[in-house]
Amino acid sequence: MIKRCIAYGAAMLVILYTFLIYDAEVLSAILILSILYPILSLSWLALTRKSLRTERDRVPEMGEEGKEIRAGILLKNLSRYFAIQYEVKIVVTDRNREEKAVKICRGNLAPESSETVWCDFETTECGVLEVSVESIRRYDWFRIFYLTEEKEEQSLIKIFPEYELIPMEITRRVREFQADDTEYAQDRKGDDASETYQIRSYREQDNIKDIHWKLTAREGKLMIRERGFPLGCVVLIWIDYPEGKKEKNDFSGMVKNAASLSVTLTEEKCIHLVAWYDDLTGKVVMWRVKTVQDACYMTWNLLDIHPYKRTDWMNECRKECFRGREFAAVIEVDASGRFWQNGQKAEYLRI
Incomplete structure (x- = not known):
């Protein structure tokens, strides 16, 4: 705007100089218009400022x-x-x-x-x-x-990100691991005494501790109460995103690999927990993932992650958040999208 005003002022000086040399009515009109134009222009711009x-x-x-x-x-x-x-x-x-x-x-x-x-x-x-x-x-x-x-x-x-299935092996220990939850399997029994899977007749290999004595007395034969199998999170995916100098593709690789790993576990019917430390709130964000739709919701929120500044605060919050909780496997995803298990970089995941 300053350059335009200087140029317009120079043009007015030329018009004024020409007016002083040549006595013409046209130049008088041009000079008057050139003087009035900035006033009219700014007035019109101010008038339409909210339009x-x-x-x-x-x-x-x-x-x-x-x-x-x-x-x-x-x-x-x-x-x-x-x-x-x-x-x-x-x-x-x-x-x-x-x-x-x-x-x-x-x-x-x-x-x-x-x-x-x-x-x-x-x-x-x-x-x-x-x-x-x-x-x-x-x-x-x-x-x-x-x-x-x-x-x-x-x-x-x-x-x-574009999801890609991650090559991995899920062991029997992970598939049979029972983590506490309020949801229970409908197709298999477990060891949770607080939930009943089914009631059936006694068999020779059954444990005597599983006998349902009230139903046994009513039915007149031994009845067994099979316990429920809780569908808790058996795998923890921890996303570690510290503040610092990062390569160009760090964030994209981290989100893509974490989301792809989550989708892969859902395809394998493995319920898991995805968590990271939120530096803005000072809390650990956790998402229970059971279906692909859950993985999409998790990815939507993961895109809002901010790198944390204090490693000691992050470690303390993580320790406090998961105190008393057990997982069959813990997989860490670092800021470059690499997978870590038991403190070692994992080229191939076997959990």
Whole structure:
């Protein structure tokens, strides 16, 4: 704007110099108009300052890795009498890699009309994108002067990873491990005395401790009460995301591998718990995953993870959160997406 004012002032000096040399009525009119134009222009821009509105309801909430995303910003001219020439600056920021893409769109809105400005971009990795309207310029009739309105409007687009099944082996110990839960299996018995799987007649190999004495007295024969099998989380996936210098693809690889591991376990009918430390709240976030839909919900929330700063705080919260809980296996996913078991890097998972 400063450069435009300097250029306009220089043009006025030329007009004034020409007016002083040549005595012509046309030059007088041009000089008067050149003096009045800035006043009229700024007055008109101030008059229409609330006439241009932006809406971000055409920005999708999610996208898929490797596919094109189209986001739209709706511009509305609320004025009944004046057309508005605009220039809108749209910024798309990758929150995790701190990369920005800027798109500037120009146009003209008739009175009481609207127009959608579309922004198309490719996604190569999963993560969170911020689509924001950084500023809007409103120009006068000849696009000489303008007023800029700074905006703080933004929408988030979560880019989901492309799931891949992880090669792994699940041992019999994990499949038969019984973790406490309020949900019980309908197709097999277990060792939880607080829940009954079924009542049946006594067999020779049955334990005498499982005899249901009240039903035995009523039926006149020995009856056995089989205990329930709790469907608790037998595997813990811990996502370790500390703050520090990271490579370009760290976040994407971490989320993708953690989500793929969770989906793989659901395909194997292995109920598990996915957890990480939330540095903003100072608490451990936990998601019980039983189905693929649960894995998708978990991934949606995992995309909001923030790296933690204090390792000692994280360790203390983790220790307190899982005090008294047992898991058949614990798998850690580090900030680079690598798997760890028992303190060692695992190229092939066997749990």
